[in-house]
Amino acid sequence: MRRRLTLLVAATTSLVLIAFLVPLALLLRGVAEDRATGRATADLQGIVPVVGTADRAAIELTVDRLTASGRRVTVFLADGGAPIGDPVPRTPAVDLAATGTSLTAALDGGREIVIGVGRTDGTAVIRTVVPQADLHAGVRRAWLVLAALGLLLVVLGLLVADRLARSLVRPIDDLSQVSHRLARAELGARAVVPAGPPELREVAGALNHLAERIQVLLREEREQVADLSHRLRTPLTALRLEVESVRDADERTRVAAGVDALERAVTGLIRQARWRSGPSGSGSCDAVEVVRDRVEFWSVLAEDTGRALRLSLVGGPVLVGVAADELAAALDALLGNVFAHTPDGTPFAVSLSADRVLVVSDEGPGLAGVAVSRGVSAGGGTGLGLDIARRAAGGALDISDNPGGGAVVALRLAAALTRP
Template sequence: MRARLALLAAAVGVLVLTAFLVPLALLVRTVAADRATVRATAETQSLVPVVGTADPQTVRLTVEQLAAESGRPISVFLPDGTVLGAPVPRTPAVALAARGQSLTAESADGREVVIAVQGRPDGTAVIRTVVPRSQLTAGVTRAWLVLALLGVLLVLVGLVVADRLARTLVRPITELSAVSHRLASAELDARVTPAGPAELREVAGALNHLAGRIQVLLREEREQVADLSHRLRTPLTVLRLEAESLRDPDDAARLTTAVDGLERAVTGLIRQARWRSSTRDGRGGCDAAAVVGERVAFWSVLAEDTGRTVTLDLAPGPLPVGVADDELAAAVDALLGNVFAHTPDGTPFTVRLARDAGQVALTVADSGPGMPAGPVRRGASRAGSTGLGLDIADRAARAGGGRLELRGGPDGGTVALLRLGPPQP
């Protein structure tokens, strides 16, 4: 923007200066020519008394002396045809002046000045001189150079002033852009210092108000999520007491483990809602091998109860990924939960975790009927669920610098591929 404003100022300055300096330069040339012509005419007219009254010898001496002083050729044409001074042929201007008319005419050598002298007994004499072109343009080149330098100087001054004015506009706009990018990167404490014209200060104030309003809305939303999650602790406590009161130790242990996992998920949700970092994404990293192994072990108990065969293929760890352990655990639970929710009992499934081109790839494949046709969107499901499970997995994948891929298996069923990138430094 500064460059465009400077270019605009330069263009306007050049046009304005051209409109003024070109006529001024022509005027300087005309004035110089007229000044040389007036000087030559005045010097020539000083000969009129001598030419009108003196004898030819006196006229010759006077003409030669004036020609030597002025540096211009001077000739006197007497009525009898005698030419005194510079020997030149009679020109049309001289012939016209012999009839009693003084004039100035342009010639190949410069500007010709002829003066008719009347009062001689033998007729009208004519005094002729020529102003060379070097005298007609004396000082014009220097004046033009001065005008050109003045024009360049004025353009440069205009550019400096335009740049200063542009800086007062560009700097607040740049700050507005930087703060908007910081807000987009979750730096909600970023604010703009109002500066520049009134319109930009108003925009800065509006952006600061918007940032503050976003902070308030997010704080209220997180508090509501935290409060809702906290309310789940009471029924969880009841479930724990009910599990501990079971007579079968195995059932009590299994239910207690499930309640512990649910309580950890609720605690993680509260912590994430209330104490989320204000950094770029607020996420850490974890060992994918440990998290996936722990969650598969948890679901293996339910798989055994429903007659499902679980095939687990874990690459040797650690496998660091750029997503927090609770979010990765939630994504794995969502994928495995879909297998249990949308395939009949006894349907086998496979969980594979491996390195793949600098990323970690988690594959969950089942031999069920496959996914319904159509895209899967958050909150929408074609299989009677909430439609949030795959969205949780997809958000975890994107948070970890990867993506979620869904496709059909070679022998039917569904293959969910969760790609996760390495932790960010």
């Protein structure tokens, strides 16, 4: 905007200067030509009385004195003899002036001035030529002065326009910085109402109102989520008491692990619902350990439903920039989709490569072309499973069809910045 305002002022100033300086330059040239022509005419008028009354000798003496002063003059007498002064041939203008007419005619390289003077023996003609250099004397210098003045005015206009544009753009830059801070979840950022145009003040007030409204809505949403999470504490406690009553030790251990996982998810939900300065979901973990633990948990259900499970893990730790709880929730969402959307007995596989790619594949009906969108599902669900996995990986989630049939979901995990 600042550059556009400067260019607009430069274009406007240039057009105004052109409209003013071009006619002025032409006027200066015309004045210089008229001045040179007037001086030459005045010199010829000074010898008219001599040419009209004196004899040839007196005329020659007068013409010589005028020629010595720098004015080249020729006198054509009516007797048709040799011209007096500058020896030049007769021109059409001289012939016309011999009829008693005075005139000015254009010539190559100058301007011709002729004056007819009546004598007793006929009409004599006085002629002189004003050179082009005399006609335009001082014009070039005047044009240079005008050009310099125009350039100076353009520069001054650009400086004034730049200061004006800066005063207009600075509040807009401030508003832009505030909007970027709000986008970075700095909800306490507020715009200082500028002292500029009323439109900018209105925009600043609207931005501050929007920030306050966002802050209120987020506070209400997080309070509702926290309240819902706390409400889940009671049934979780009751469920844990029911687990203690299970007689089979292995079954009690498996159900207790599920309750623990659910309690961790509820705890994480409560923690995310609170106000805090750091970004949610920050942390790191060993993906190999988390994947092995969650696959062992789901292997019991896979055995009960007759599903063949194949686990492929890279050797050694794989550090990823995802918290262990979030990675576990993402893998649980993907495996939950396998159990929910494929019939019992469908084989599935889980693999983790050294380049931090977690792949869950099955031999079910497939999911190719399914959009990862919250609240949208092609299988009759809520659409939250794939969305949870996508957010855990920062959006790097690919869905494709298995060549042998079934779905392949690849989750590309971010690298860890620090060791867990």
